[in-house]
Amino acid sequence: MNMEKSIKEPIVKMEGIVKTFPNVVANDGIDFEIYPKEIHALLGENGAGKTTLMNILYGLYKPDRGTIYIYGKKVNIRNPSDAQKLGIGMVHQHFSLIPYFNVLENISIGLKELKINLNTNKIKEKLDRIMQEYGLQVDPEKKIEEMSVGEMQRVEILKLLFRGANILILDEPTSALTPQEVEELFKSLKSLVNQDKSIVIITHKLYEVFEISDRITVLRKGKVTYKGFTKDTEQEALVEAMVGRNVVFEEFNRKETNYTGSLKVIGLTVYGKGKIPIVNKVSFELKRGEILGIAAVAGNGEKELIDALFGLIKANEGKIFLDDKQIDNKPTKTRTQLGLSYIPGERLTRGVAAGLSLSFNSILHDHWSDPYIKNSLLNENEIRKFARKIISSFYVNANSEETLAKQLSGGNIQKFIVGREILREPKYILAVNPTSGLDVGATQMVRQALIEMRNSGAGILLSSEDLDELVSLSDRIIVMYKGEIVGSFKRGEFDKLRIGSLMMGKKLN
Amino acid sequence: MNESLILLLIETILIGMVPRAMPIFSAALGETVDQSAGILNLGVEGMMLMGAITGLLVDYYYHNIVFAFLAAGAVGILFGAIHGVLVITMKLDQTVIGTALWFVGWGLSGVIYAAIFGISSAPPTVQTLGHIYIPYLSSIPFFGRFIFGEDPLVYILIVTLIVVDYFLFHTKQGLNLRTVGQDPRVAEIMGVNPYLYRYAAVIFGGLMAGIGGAYLSLAIVGSFYFDLTAGMGFIAVALVYFGKWKPWRVFAGTLIFGAVYVFYFMMENIYPKIPYEFYQMLPYVVTLIMILIIGTKARAPASLALPYVKGE
Numbered sequence: 001m002n003m004e005k006s007i008k009e010p011i012v013k014m015e016g017i018v019k020t021f022p023n024v025v026a027n028d029g030i031d032f033e034i035y036p037k038e039i040h041a042l043l044g045e046n047g048a049g050k051t052t053l054m055n056i057l058y059g060l061y062k063p064d065r066g067t068i069y070i071y072g073k074k075v076n077i078r079n080p081s082d083a084q085k086l087g088i089g090m091v092h093q094h095f096s097l098i099p100y101f102n103v104l105e106n107i108s109i110g111l112k113e114l115k116i117n118l119n120t121n122k123i124k125e126k127l128d129r130i131m132q133e134y135g136l137q138v139d140p141e142k143k144i145e146e147m148s149v150g151e152m153q154r155v156e157i158l159k160l161l162f163r164g165a166n167i168l169i170l171d172e173p174t175s176a177l178t179p180q181e182v183e184e185l186f187k188s189l190k191s192l193v194n195q196d197k198s199i200v201i202i203t204h205k206l207y208e209v210f211e212i213s214d215r216i217t218v219l220r221k222g223k224v225t226y227k228g229f230t231k232d233t234e235q236e237a238l239v240e241a242m243v244g245r246n247v248v249f250e251e252f253n254r255k256e257t258n259y260t261g262s263l264k265v266i267g268l269t270v271y272g273k274g275k276i277p278i279v280n281k282v283s284f285e286l287k288r289g290e291i292l293g294i295a296a297v298a299g300n301g302e303k304e305l306i307d308a309l310f311g312l313i314k315a316n317e318g319k320i321f322l323d324d325k326q327i328d329n330k331p332t333k334t335r336t337q338l339g340l341s342y343i344p345g346e347r348l349t350r351g352v353a354a355g356l357s358l359s360f361n362s363i364l365h366d367h368w369s370d371p372y373i374k375n376s377l378l379n380e381n382e383i384r385k386f387a388r389k390i391i392s393s394f395y396v397n398a399n400s401e402e403t404l405a406k407q408l409s410g411g412n413i414q415k416f417i418v419g420r421e422i423l424r425e426p427k428y429i430l431a432v433n434p435t436s437g438l439d440v441g442a443t444q445m446v447r448q449a450l451i452e453m454r455n456s457g458a459g460i461l462l463s464s465e466d467l468d469e470l471v472s473l474s475d476r477i478i479v480m481y482k483g484e485i486v487g488s489f490k491r492g493e494f495d496k497l498r499i500g501s502l503m504m505g506k507k508l509n
Numbered sequence: 510m511n512e513s514l515i516l517l518l519i520e521t522i523l524i525g526m527v528p529r530a531m532p533i534f535s536a537a538l539g540e541t542v543d544q545s546a547g548i549l550n551l552g553v554e555g556m557m558l559m560g561a562i563t564g565l566l567v568d569y570y571y572h573n574i575v576f577a578f579l580a581a582g583a584v585g586i587l588f589g590a591i592h593g594v595l596v597i598t599m600k601l602d603q604t605v606i607g608t609a610l611w612f613v614g615w616g617l618s619g620v621i622y623a624a625i626f627g628i629s630s631a632p633p634t635v636q637t638l639g640h641i642y643i644p645y646l647s648s649i650p651f652f653g654r655f656i657f658g659e660d661p662l663v664y665i666l667i668v669t670l671i672v673v674d675y676f677l678f679h680t681k682q683g684l685n686l687r688t689v690g691q692d693p694r695v696a697e698i699m700g701v702n703p704y705l706y707r708y709a710a711v712i713f714g715g716l717m718a719g720i721g722g723a724y725l726s727l728a729i730v731g732s733f734y735f736d737l738t739a740g741m742g743f744i745a746v747a748l749v750y751f752g753k754w755k756p757w758r759v760f761a762g763t764l765i766f767g768a769v770y771v772f773y774f775m776m777e778n779i780y781p782k783i784p785y786e787f788y789q790m791l792p793y794v795v796t797l798i799m800i801l802i803i804g805t806k807a808r809a810p811a812s813l814a815l816p817y818v819k820g821e
């Protein structure tokens with residue numbers, strides 16, 4: 001171990017941090033330290049609680065329990081201003097910049113050292129000095145909306161340095177950068193550390209961790225599962241800390257299935273801005289009576305793939321066949337009529353019409369067909385009956401089928417959506433994080449329902465942030481990284497370490 | 510028409526347009542600050558009417574024009590504060606609340622008037638606000654009275670314009686306020702309290718609408734009647750778009766409106782055969798055309814009319 005480093009006192013010490021959101025313990029007794037002059041990588045799966053922990057340090061959330069010490073002194077960080085006074089600065093996953101303002105204006109917002117007069121010359125001088133000192137260059141007069149992501153990133157960091165931040169927290173700073181921009185960023189980070197700054201970097205990419213960090217903390221489901229110096233860390237151990245051990249036990253009764261028919265995808269490609277592929281030549285076949293899991297860190301094209309399959313966005317290239325019928329040129333309505341169902345990740349905006357009753361929400365896909373329509377009019381009795389069936393079968397906690405969707409809690413909305421998509425008896429289901437935000441009992445119920453659908457012949461494409469869920473439900477798992485399928489595993493060969501490594505950009509040899 | 514007649518026409522417009530522009534300008538300046546902080550105030554019309562009736566009552570009974578304006582401003586502030594509680598704290602829909610406030614001000618001012626002065630009797634009148642004629646300078650031909658012969662409130666409002674413009678674009682607090690209008694979440698992250706700035710904005714907006722209304726009843730008409738403002742509050746909102754949230758441009762817009770207003774008064778006398786309603790329509794049509802031409806390119810503050818909910 002590096003003796004010099006281990007002797008130093010931490011400048012930030014978070015102790016026993018607990019933060020609970022409705023239905024989720026985001027941070028469950030976390031201890032976290034930052035030492036002077038280090039780059040500290042904070043890792044963990046989607047939803048592990050990384051952003052929450054850092055938001056607490058930055059004063060955006062109040063922890064339910066726990067203590068924070070800065071330079072050994074107990075502090076109470078009530079808001080970002082308090083954090084800034086303590087020398088803490090944070091760059092969020094979504095930038096905190098006003099696109100319409102230029103760099104100088106963005107830096108001056110809420111700036112304590114300005115009294116009244118917006119003295120741009122003074123600000124510009126100081127900014128020039130800082131840009132010199134740390135080798136980060138931007139044009140002070142340029143508007144943010146005219147900048148590349150890399151430039152915006154620099155503005156964010158400059159903003160923190162301008163306010164005298166000694167501890168810089170960067171939440172997934174590289175996710176939208178080009179490889180060259182990442183390299184530049186890392187160069188600046190190293191020079192910052194040489195000038196006595198400490199940095200926390202959240203990332204999902206393994207090679208970045210080993211390239212840039214001195215120390216690593218891993219979170220998993222709100223708890224710390226690994227702490228150590230980067231140079232003493234084995235990749236395997238790291239991935240295991242993130243995804244958990246490979247414990248295999250069958251909890252569901254999965255039948256042998258042999259149905260004909262499949263959802264076939266051939267060379268599907270979706271372009272983003274500037275013709276960069278978000279989904280890149282993806283091909284697979286989902287059979288009926290099978291659950292096919294997609295493992296991916298959020299933002300690697302898994303969302304766009306499913307959107308394209310359901311017809312919410314248009315695929316630029318490739319073909320989709322549903323039971324040998326080509327559907328890539330068909331609208332969503334046709335796809336649902338052919339037996340496709342969709343459990344969306346954004347439940348409030350995509351899963352329900354929040355201002356309508358549960359009855360109407362129960363027939364969002366089917367309001368044009370029997371038995372919900374009679375003589376061109378809505379058949380309210382049948383609709384209510386169906387809504388009541390969803391409510392009782394999936395234990396949705398609602399007063400009646402006339403309750404508005406938005407009056408339900410998030411978990412109950414989720415149960416309602418899953419129930420609707422399953423009870424309409426589709427041939428294929430596209431499910432995105434179907435159990436997110438559900439308590440233990442409801443999670444089990446939904447998983448059981450998906451297995452039963454599979455056993456009775458539905459093909460299910462399951463995209464989940466929870467690798468354990470994928471492993472316990474799927475018949476096969478494909479891994480997506482940067483829009484491509486980079487690995488495929490059969491049940492019985494699931495290896496969370498290998499899957500996790502692939503998700504984080506490690507090539508398998 | 511010969512040349513001297515045209516010159517006379519222009520001079521008349523110059524002299525007449527400033528007072529005509531002022532009620533709208535006062536309200537529009539308040540609305541500019543409101544909207545810069547992300548608050549859409551569609552209740553200006555109602556707030557102006559409340560200012561107008563309050564000012565008139567105070568002046569009528571106490572014969573003190575300064576008090577009258579102060580009282581009108583205070584009622585405006587009260588309405589602004591109510592507006593703030595509804596849309597900032599309670600986060601209710603700004604369009605609906607604005608419309609509701611318009612109705613309340615519109616109805617309430619009429620009821621107060623009817624309750625005190627009755628419906629049939631002749632309207633109460635007060636002396637209109639006197640002008641300041643700066644010696645010598647105001648006698649300069651053509652521009653003299655236009656620049657050096659206005660009533661005191663015009664000068665006060667011009668000073669306010671300069672101050673507000675400086676505040677918005679040359680002070681830190683102005684930048685903070687505009688940030689709140691663009692993205693209150695960013696403001697909060699940068700250590701700025703979005704609620705505080707929004708409240709300051711609605712209160713200023715209410716104050717200026719109240720003063721604008723009182724200007725109409727006390728400086729121009731010298732009286733009050735039902736629906737005195739006749740849509741000027743909405744013109745004020747429209748001119749903020751025309752002015753692209755820049756106080757000087759908004760001011761220019763209100764002057765154009767004032768000029769068209771005076772022009773229609775004159776044309777009505779020159780060509781009385783054309784129906785009066787046609788002339789009355791002109792300033793509004795011109796405003797509409799101005800907005801159509803310029804307003805389409807205007808870019809409103811990104812968070813205009815959106816409530817700020819902490820932690821979302």
Ligand SMILES: Nc1ncnc2c1ncn2[C@@H]1O[C@H](COP(=O)(O)OP(=O)(O)OP(=O)(O)O)[C@@H](O)[C@H]1O
Nearest residue numbers: 021022024026044045046047048049050051052053
């Ligand atoms: N404001 C909130 N309200 C309710 N739940 C929340 C809120 N913020 C986070 N959560 C939940 O807390 C858990 C941890 O979220 P957090 O954003 O900290 O994860 P993360 O580790 O940053 O994940 P990612 O890698 O996806 O950014 C998640 O289950 C998330 O849904």
Ligand SMILES: [Mg+2]
Nearest residue numbers: 050051052093
């Ligand atoms: Mg995060």
